[in-house]
Amino acid sequence: MKKIQILGTGCPKCKKLAENAETAAKELGVECEIEKVTDINEIMKFGVMMTPALAVDGDVRSVGKVMSVDDIREALG
Numbered sequence: 001m002k003k004i005q006i007l008g009t010g011c012p013k014c015k016k017l018a019e020n021a022e023t024a025a026k027e028l029g030v031e032c033e034i035e036k037v038t039d040i041n042e043i044m045k046f047g048v049m050m051t052p053a054l055a056v057d058g059d060v061r062s063v064g065k066v067m068s069v070d071d072i073r074e075a076l077g
Helices: 012-028 040-045 069-076
Strands: 002-007 032-037 053-056 059-063
Touching: 002 012, 012 032, 012 069, 053 069, 059 069
Parallel strands: 002 032
Antiparallel strands: 002 053, 053 059
16 A cells, blocks of 8 residues: 655645645556645654645655646656
8 A cells, every 4th residue: 555645734725736646546456545744843754845735655756846647647657
């Protein structure tokens, strides 16, 4: 099972990234857990200074933008 983490404070862009991640995982049929990391200290542990960011299994794949469903599918694949 993959762990997808949305790093951000809960802004509209963060919420959109979470929606896109959920859609991408469903389309791929990937079993995953989506976790929203909102604590700024936890976000900084990833080395992320701009949000939203997306991490897959602890590996940061995107910083400072809302990835499209297609981009997230690629990151998960």
